[in-house]
Amino acid sequence: MLEIDGLDARYGDSQVLYGVSLHVAKGQGVALLGRNGAGKTTLLKSIAGGGPKANGTARLRSADLLPLPTHRRARLGLALVPEERGIFAHMTVEENLLLARHACAPPRESLRLGQLYDLFPELFKLRARMGNQLSGGQQQILAVARGLMSSPDCLLLDEPTEGVAPLLVQEMATQINKAINARGTALLLTEQCIWFSRACTEYVYVVDSGRIVFSGSWGEFDRQPEIVTRYLAI
Numbered sequence: 001m002l003e004i005d006g007l008d009a010r011y012g013d014s015q016v017l018y019g020v021s022l023h024v025a026k027g028q029g030v031a032l033l034g035r036n037g038a039g040k041t042t043l044l045k046s047i048a049g050g051g052p053k054a055n056g057t058a059r060l061r062s063a064d065l066l067p068l069p070t071h072r073r074a075r076l077g078l079a080l081v082p083e084e085r086g087i088f089a090h091m092t093v094e095e096n097l098l099l100a101r102h103a104c105a106p107p108r109e110s111l112r113l114g115q116l117y118d119l120f121p122e123l124f125k126l127r128a129r130m131g132n133q134l135s136g137g138q139q140q141i142l143a144v145a146r147g148l149m150s151s152p153d154c155l156l157l158d159e160p161t162e163g164v165a166p167l168l169v170q171e172m173a174t175q176i177n178k179a180i181n182a183r184g185t186a187l188l189l190t191e192q193c194i195w196f197s198r199a200c201t202e203y204v205y206v207v208d209s210g211r212i213v214f215s216g217s218w219g220e221f222d223r224q225p226e227i228v229t230r231y232l233a234i
């Protein structure tokens, strides 16, 4: 589904990613863990577009992404939910969702509001609430729902637990999982929160200073506790 091979990325003269290779299979959940500044957001922006200058290979269903502008990458079936979420504060939940539907262009068909509310019943209850009246967790769920509006094959989720109260993180994991599984959507998630990542994915990569330093199942991750102390402890 998504195949990244030997990807370098730079902002001007400053190189941030070095030969990153990472694969996400159809319908699979993959986590990319790393400390602040390790290069997680840079990787997602390299894949989705509109970010750094990237070289190497990034393919979605065999289509070469790097030469394409952002909107064409989206049409191929990618959706990025950025860390800052981009919720419109003075629009209702429903208006935020409808706006995302307008951003969807052929050949992709957007989901109907009813389908999204089936996936996220919480949003149906909140549909008349303004964006700035939502908690961090509710905003994140709304951002994920907007990301799914275009029915992407692969959802890129950048640090969804950032700014979300710990008590709400478990509930968020449950809701995201349910929606992703119901749609068969592949997920590439960047995070610092290990247990949230584990709840949403089957496979994990660790990035440190722009290089992949570990990849494996969560079982393999657990068998190497030094990964956490060396690359993830703050």
Ligand SMILES: Nc1ncnc2c1ncn2[C@@H]1O[C@H](COP(=O)(O)OP(=O)(O)OP(=O)(O)O)[C@@H](O)[C@H]1O
Pocket: 011, 014, 016, 034, 035, 036, 037, 038, 039, 040, 041, 042, 043, 159
């Ligand atoms: N627009 C930019 N211009 C120059 N350097 C940047 C830019 N964006 C990020 N960087 C640098 O690239 C490196 C990786 O940043 P990135 O945001 O990808 O890390 P991250 O793992 O997502 O961390 P965080 O959790 O803080 O978002 C950092 O050193 C950062 O300062």
